[in-house]
Amino acid sequence: MIPSLPLIFSFLVLSPLLFVAPQEPSPSWSQWNITASRGDRISLAQAAIQEAISQLNPSTAQYADPADNYRLAGHIFSQLAEFDSATNQTQFAQDLQQFFNLSQNTLESLGITNFTGPTYVFLITFIDNGLSYGHAAAIAYTTYNNPVFLQYAVQAWWAARNYTLYPDNIDAGTFPAKNFPLSASCAGISMAGGTFESRDPADPSINVFATGGFLVLSGLLAEATGDADYLQAATQSADFIHAHLFNIENLVLDTISGRANDSCAINSILSSYNSGLLIEGLSVLYSITQNATILDLIGEIATTAISTAAWQGANGIITNNATNTGDIYLPRGLTAAYTRNAATPGLKSYIEAYLGVQYNAVINTARIGTTNIYGPSWTSPSPSGSFDPGSQANAIQALISTINLVNSSSTSSPPSPSQTTTASQSTTTPPVPRKSRSPIGAIVGAVIAAVALIGVCVGLILFIRHRRRRRADRSSHMSSAATRGSVVTFEPFSPHTTSRTTASDPPLPLSPRRKVRNPPRSPTTEISSGSTTTGPTVSQSGTSRRSQLGTEELLALLYRRMDNVEPEAGDRPPPYPT
Incomplete structure (x- = not known):
């Protein structure tokens, strides 16, 4: 019936707005605005990086006990290149080339001497150890255009490629580096694209650290070289994570078994680094393909990762629950989405605020006194001032991630009271965001426009009914006149x-x-x-x-x-x- 049209129309227009995921800073978040100028943020990040470099062993370019910290040195190398990329300079180009040479020599000191093929290059125990160097090399190649770094990135890619399941492995039911039969599929979906966590022949774990790291490296190489093989590998890795390690809440799980007898057992631990790796990899894929489906998926994962209570409290600061530490991967992934325009304007504003929370937590809480050393917790001050490479790498990532943010209060001059809160204000009360950047304002505007459009439709329906009644009256009048045989006189025109x-x-x-x-x-x-x-x-x-x-x-x-x-x-x- 016609009277029901406005109701149907209003439902169709308004119902999508009722299910829009929140992309607005929570009132309970800690301080999210950044009052430091871009120059000050660059100086803070640079000082933290210099501290990390000073702690490296000058002979090995590693930290103490490299068997445990080999991966962490790779993270620092990535951050050197990321810093130069963000600031458009080549400050650490020569240092990085020297660090890579020294790191390869470290493999020999650890008893890994077989360099006849790429399998063992940059690998110790876990696949992600080597992938951290591959990530650093790929970022360095993009930043400095030095083919030496491309060679390192390709070697690391092959090392992980040889522990990644491909369709021919699935068809054979076995994997050369493992001593157990493979699961061909889980829930009817192929296991192709998963990367094993460990070089241990008996370890069946396929986790996001390895698969997500391979996804990111494959995407970076595809972006840098245009090689379709890298793009295909990145796509398969992304499909695997989305099919097997992605829950209904848009959060990324940790591990699934690739052994046939384990019935696709899953370790459903929730950590920020898993979602961060997937966001980063998808952001690189989107920058290559401009696929709208990938953009939507990034929005779903990032919005949930920012708002979930799985690894952060009501204050919005990353804690990863039991470990009470920050994270390198989620800030890095969100930064990739932000800088590569793999996010809608509303999501970019949400990312700005969230990264601002982490930045302020790092400089106000994790920083140890007035030093350039940062502790593991971003929510409570560290009791000691000792240097820890993992904690330092996490803090550096939070600092680098905010260098190029377009934050409403990130100005070179002191912000005005109308733009931001002052340092004396409580960090538990966030400032009011600019109206021009508020997604809520856009939603309210859309609702008002929808209501106005409904009113126009109702008016049009009433007008049509009125016209129909007038036509009926005229027809009756004409019939009456024709019956009488009279000439109808004109009314005023x-x-x-x-x-x-x-x-x-x-x-x-x-x-x-x-x-x-x-x-x-x-x-x-x-x-x-x-x-x-x-x-x-x-x-x-x-x-x-x-x-x-x-x-x-x-x-x-x-x-x-x-x-x-x-x-x-x-x-x-x-x-x-x-």
């Missing part, structure tokens, strides 16, 4: 009214948009001019008749036939000069 003809006059051609209510004129009908005092002579089938019309009626008839309209009863033609 209105350009918005429909027309009507007399019973004795031949019908006039109507506009194609209007329904023809009278039969067409006979082909034999002929209209000839007549005396201006007695009216026109109308001949039909050779027989003439004269209509006795006054001057006023004559003008009305001429007006009707010239303009192809049928004025209503009482209409009068426009005045003519005497």
Whole structure:
């Protein structure tokens, strides 16, 4: 029924707005605005990086006990290149090349001497150890355009590639580096694309650290070289994580078993680094393909990762629960989405605020005194001032991630009170975000526009009904007049009214948009001019008749036939000069 149309229309327009995921800083978040200028943020990040470099062993480019910290040195190398990329300089280019040479020599000191193929390059125990160096090399190649770094990245890619499941492995049911039968599929979906966590032949774990790291490295190499093999590998890794390690809450799980006898057992631990790796990899894929489906998926994962309580409290600071530490991967992934435009404007504003929370937590809480050393916790001050490479790498990532943020209060001069809060304000009360960047404002505007459009539709329906009633009245009036055989007189002319003809006059051609209510004129009908005092002579089938019309009626008839309209009863033609 017509009366239900406004309700249906309003539901169709408004229902999507009711399910829009929140992309607004939570009122309970800690301070999210950044009051430091971009130059100050660069200086803080650079000082933290220099501290990390100073702690490296000058002979091995590693930290103490490299068997445990080999991966962490790779993270620092990535951050050197990321810093130069963010600041558009080459400050650490020579240092990085030297660090890579020294790191390869470290493999020999750990007893890994087989370099005849790429399998063991940059690998110790876990696949992600080598992938951290691959990530660093790929970022360095993009930043400095030095082919030496591309060679390192390709070697690391092959090392992980040889522990990644491909369709031929699935068909064979076995994997050369593992001593157990493979699961061909889980829940009917192929296991192709998963990367094993460990070089241990008996370890069946396929986790996001390895698969997500391979996804990111494959995407970076595809972006840098245009090679379709890298792009295919990245796509398969992303498909694997989304199919097997992605829950209904848009969060990324940790591990799944690739062994046939384990019935696809999953370790469902939730950590920020898993979602961060997937966001980063998808952001690189989107920058290559511009696939709208990937963009939507990034939005779902990032929005959930920012708002979930799985690894952060109500203050919005990353804690990863039991470990109470920050994270390198989620800030890095969100930064990739932000800088590569793999996020909608609303999500970019949300990312800005969230990264601002982490930045302020790092400099206000994790930083140890006035030093450039940072502790593991971003929510409570560290009791000691000792250097830890993992904690330092996490903090550096939070600092680098904010260098190029377009934050409402990130200015080179002190922010005004209307733009931001001052340092003396409580960090538990976030400032009011700018209206121009608020997604809520856009939603409210959309709702108002929808309501206005509904009103227009209702008005149009009422107008159509009114027009139908008027037409019905006119038809009744015309039938009555024709029955009486009288001539219908004109009513005062209105350009918005429909027309009507007399019973004795031949019908006039109507506009194609209007329904023809009278039969067409006979082909034999002929209209000839007549005396201006007695009216026109109308001949039909050779027989003439004269209509006795006054001057006023004559003008009305001429007006009707010239303009192809049928004025209503009482209409009068426009005045003519005497």
